[in-house]
Amino acid sequence: xxxxxxENDRLFSHLVKLLARNKCEYCGATDKRLECSHFHSRRxxxxxxxxxxxxxxxxxxxxYLGGNPYQxxxxxxxxxxxxxxxxxxxxxxxxxxxxxxxEEAIKANLKGKIRILSxx
Numbered sequence: 001x002x003x004x005x006x007e008n009d010r011l012f013s014h015l016v017k018l019l020a021r022n023k024c025e026y027c028g029a030t031d032k033r034l035e036c037s038h039f040h041s042r043r044x045x046x047x048x049x050x051x052x053x054x055x056x057x058x059x060x061x062x063x064y065l066g067g068n069p070y071q072x073x074x075x076x077x078x079x080x081x082x083x084x085x086x087x088x089x090x091x092x093x094x095x096x097x098x099x100x101x102x103e104e105a106i107k108a109n110l111k112g113k114i115r116i117l118s119x120x
Contacts, residue, residue, distance in 0.1 A: 008103060011110040012036065012049050018117045020056030026065065026075065032058035037065065039076050039088070046094040049106055052080060053088055 005013070013036035023030045037057040040047050047053040055076075057065065065072040077085045096102070 008049065008106050008110060009042075011107065011114065012054070015110055015114050015117070016051065016054045017056050018114065019051060023056070024058040024061050025055045025079070026057055026061040029058045029061075032060065034058055035062050037062045039072070040092045044092050045096045045098055047088065047092045049110065050088070050091065052084060053092070055079065 016036045017034055020034075022034060024032065024034060034056050035058070037055050038048070039053050039055070042048050065075065080088065
């Protein structure tokens with residue numbers, strides 16, 4: 001089943017790749033297809049566009065970590081540090097509803113961050 005991405009998902013993915021300087025954060029590859037990987041499911045709207053909840057991974061590392069939850073958790077803890085990891089786990093349980101107003105604010109925020117990182 002193909003994952004459906006909206007404009008905000010594409011903007012967020014671009015932002016995550018820019019933050020990682022277009023390299024896999026797990027293996028360091030720059031010559032492979034890169035993907036935005038969420039630690040907590042994208043269904044959790046409270047952390048869907050949270051950069052602490054996402055990493056830039058090549059397809060192979062994305063598949064490996066997705067199939068090995070213990071390694072994924074340990075790597076994410078190390079990547080964020082214990083405190084930020086616990087804060088992320090707290091934020092994921094906040095219930096937020098999607099609305100067109102939220103979506104527009106998210107889009108503006110993502111575009112602004114991308115502009116800054118791109119030096120535009």
